[in-house]
Amino acid sequence: MTTTPTTDSAPAPRSGTGGAVLEASGVTMRFGGLTAVRDVDLTVRAGEIVGLIGPNGAGKTTFFNCLTGLYIPTEGTVRYKGTVLPHRSHLVTQAGIARTFQNIRLFANMTVLENVLVGRHTRTHEGLLSALVRGPGFRRAERDSEQRAMELLDFTGLAAKRDHLARNLPYGEQRKLEIARALASEPGLLLLDEPTAGMTAIETTATRELVLAIREQGTAVLVIEHDMRFIFNLCDRVAVLVQGQKLIEGTPETVQNDDRVIAAYLGTPFDGEPGEAEAAEVRAAEQTGTAGTDTTQGKAD
Ligand SMILES: Nc1ncnc2c1ncn2[C@@H]1O[C@H](COP(=O)(O)OP(=O)(O)OP(=O)(O)O)[C@@H](O)[C@H]1O
């Protein structure tokens, strides 16, 4: 059903030679006594797909909010293609950074096509007067916008749903529509906040293909996800946030084998003392025939 463009299974080679699209340096965000993001540096280069992972509450979304002008960071600067960004979301979008939200934010009672058209408005230059008079310039701009919006719906596999109300789309398609709307602003950098949350395995695979296709079209991507398989199969580089701080950054291979990352997610490594002690306790209970039906043992995956 989907017309999502596919690519060969392996990600395209990373174009590490690209210039910096995003340069966040020393970004700190405090809310009263809580430091949600602490002194974080992160660079995304042209052609890259970078992952941002970390446990719940690590500060990932807050960091995105600092990058996109939703929050004014307490400290630090954010540059897009070398220029310091203003602290206003619409100006950040206009500069070239688009995003999706962890909690989907669509216009529920607008159609799929209309939602994408709203995303285009930062790239249309027809003024209010022209729109009111609906002069030839306005009509041409409207036609062009609609054509581009339809291309994006094709690209994301939603063309057949163009006239459906956004609220009637299944969850996975709402997430795709958010991506289509973000792409409508013609970003040089796309920020995705948990794009596969709530998706089926098939939808997640399609989203991976979509992100690869977005990169191939020249948009760099910074993606937050809890799905490690998705992140490690997709990204050129992964940064890990823990309690607001960047713990480590590197290739998927480096990051997934780092003991500190494993500890941050699982609390204690598998072969630690407590695990052994618990296992011995269960064995002893089994021998005396008092074991319950608890089958949680050994499920730490
Ligand atoms: N506007 C705010 N005011 C006060 N505290 C906030 C605000 N936004 C976020 N926080 C706090 O900052 C910390 C980081 O939250 P954030 O939502 O950035 O985490 P996250 O890494 O995105 O987590 P998740 O994976 O659950 O989405 C949390 O302790 C959160 O409660």
Ligand SMILES: [Mg+2]
């Ligand atoms: Mg979040």
